[in-house]
Amino acid sequence: MSTILLVEDDVSFSEMLKRFLERHHHAVILSYTLEDAKLKVKESTFDLVFADLRLPDGDGISLLNHIKAKDASIPVVLMTGYAEVSTAVKAMKEGAFDYISKPFNPEEVLQVVKNALQKPSTEDKPTIQTPLVPSESSKLPTNLVKGISGASKVLYDHVNLVAPTDMSVLISGESGTGKEVVAKAIHLSSSRKQQPFIAVDCGAIPKEIAASEFFGHKKGSFTGAINDKKGHFEAANHGTLFLDEVGNLTYENQIQLLRALQERRIKPIGSNEEIEVDIRLLTATNEDLLNAVEQGDFREDLYHRLNEFSIKVPSLQERRDDLILYAEFFLDNANQQLNKSIIGFSPEVLKIFQTYSWPGNLRELSNVIKRATLLTNGELIQKEVLPQELSAPSKEAMTRSFSTKDNEKELIVKALQEVNNNKTKAAQLLNFSRKTLYNKLKEYNLD
Numbered sequence: 001m002s003t004i005l006l007v008e009d010d011v012s013f014s015e016m017l018k019r020f021l022e023r024h025h026h027a028v029i030l031s032y033t034l035e036d037a038k039l040k041v042k043e044s045t046f047d048l049v050f051a052d053l054r055l056p057d058g059d060g061i062s063l064l065n066h067i068k069a070k071d072a073s074i075p076v077v078l079m080t081g082y083a084e085v086s087t088a089v090k091a092m093k094e095g096a097f098d099y100i101s102k103p104f105n106p107e108e109v110l111q112v113v114k115n116a117l118q119k120p121s122t123e124d125k126p127t128i129q130t131p132l133v134p135s136e137s138s139k140l141p142t143n144l145v146k147g148i149s150g151a152s153k154v155l156y157d158h159v160n161l162v163a164p165t166d167m168s169v170l171i172s173g174e175s176g177t178g179k180e181v182v183a184k185a186i187h188l189s190s191s192r193k194q195q196p197f198i199a200v201d202c203g204a205i206p207k208e209i210a211a212s213e214f215f216g217h218k219k220g221s222f223t224g225a226i227n228d229k230k231g232h233f234e235a236a237n238h239g240t241l242f243l244d245e246v247g248n249l250t251y252e253n254q255i256q257l258l259r260a261l262q263e264r265r266i267k268p269i270g271s272n273e274e275i276e277v278d279i280r281l282l283t284a285t286n287e288d289l290l291n292a293v294e295q296g297d298f299r300e301d302l303y304h305r306l307n308e309f310s311i312k313v314p315s316l317q318e319r320r321d322d323l324i325l326y327a328e329f330f331l332d333n334a335n336q337q338l339n340k341s342i343i344g345f346s347p348e349v350l351k352i353f354q355t356y357s358w359p360g361n362l363r364e365l366s367n368v369i370k371r372a373t374l375l376t377n378g379e380l381i382q383k384e385v386l387p388q389e390l391s392a393p394s395k396e397a398m399t400r401s402f403s404t405k406d407n408e409k410e411l412i413v414k415a416l417q418e419v420n421n422n423k424t425k426a427a428q429l430l431n432f433s434r435k436t437l438y439n440k441l442k443e444y445n446l447d
């Protein structure tokens with residue numbers, strides 16, 4: 001078994017890569033900063049070092065120089081973003097064994113590792129067994145993958161920005177994109193993290209009992225109220241209340257909710273006593289709530305109350321660079337839940353994943369992988385265990401899905417040509433929002 005030092009400050013990404021390498025029988029030690037990595041290199045011997053080019057307290061090249069000065073035979077592989085490839089090439093001239101650009105293809109990672117470990121040593125180095133200490137990040141919640149795409153970076157920048165405040169956040173996004181996961185991440189990064197997080201699906205509450213569900217009731221206050229019941233507001237007191245599908249509340253329930261938020265107190269049905277509540281409110285919707293306001297279906301005053309800050313969770317189409325990371329993560333979960341030890345996906349499956357349009361977003365990806373894991377007997381998930389709609393995607397999905405950045409740039413240029421540079425029409429054609437299109441034009445220097 002070889003021991004790899006993985007130096008990467010993106011905690012969830014490094015956890016993913018660590019788990020992936022461990023499944024391929026390598027021992028992995030994590031480090032999040034340059035200084036810590038130098039210390040680890042001093043204390044132990046590694047067969048390979050994987051280092052991000054950008055670290056919070058320096059860069060991968062300083063680490064490379066440091067390692068080369070200590071032991072020139074340790075191969076160092078640098079991990080880079082697209083824009084940094086030229087720097088990585090320079091690093092190779094300074095002795096890096098290879099570089100690998102994000103997003104990675106798992107096969108590519110394994111190939112680089114294999115090549116690096118096969119490299120003949122220039123000198124005999126003593127092998128000290130490195131103890132596998134629990135990594136710092138094992139204390140962090142493991143149910144969250146932050147992703148490496150530009151869209152994910154913006155998303156988690158916003159989460160980090162708003163989490164420590166007490167602002168109400170309206171989280172929007174297509175179904176299955178991870179709105180509840182984002183709400184939980186905000187709660188866990190806030191000062192309320194030790195207090196309750198109560199999630200309520202407003203779409204699932206019949207309107208007749210919504211008030212009792214939110215505010216509670218006293219025994220005997222209506223037929224069927226056989227006991228006192230605490231409402232969600234009280235249960236979430238001092239913590240966070242997350243209202244999913246908030247657009248489904250009736251007008252009457254909207255008024256009750258607004259009143260509770262304004263007065264910061266609630267009265268259970270059948271009670272004479274008011275209870276003060278201190279909650280942070282997070283809400284989610286997969287419909288256009290502003291449109292509902294314009295149509296008169298959602299109260300404008302409540303909308304503004306809920307929308308002190310808004311976060312849009314990108315669809316899987318908008319974060320294609322994250323796809324493999326999520327696929328690996330869901331495979332790990334499925335392996336654990338189903339007691340399997342499948343190690344990855346066949347190249348054909350990865351290609352299908354990249355071209356499919358994923359209308360059900362992360363939830364669909366997770367379900368597809370769980371089902372495929374159950375059906376797989378070998379080491380790799382093969383095309384045959386995927387649902388049919390994935391292997392025979394619609395022509396439209398094929399033309400609109402992007403497997404690589406170059407491909408995406410080319411499709412954007414073509415779409416603009418087709419509609420005479422009309423950005424609104426191009427965005428529609430590409431299935432992007434106008435904002436996404438503008439961001440991409442900027443990213444590819446197409447403006």
Ligand SMILES: Nc1ncnc2c1ncn2[C@@H]1O[C@H](COP(=O)(O)OP(=O)(O)OP(=O)(O)O)[C@@H](O)[C@H]1O
Pocket residue numbers: 143144145146173174175176177178179180181182244284286329362363366
């Ligand atoms: N960042 C993430 N890391 C890991 N898993 C995620 C992440 N985001 C979403 N998921 C997974 O994707 C699935 C869908 O997430 P979630 O239920 O939060 O979506 P949603 O947008 O709230 O869906 P809906 O609109 O249908 O309520 C869940 O299984 C969740 O665990």
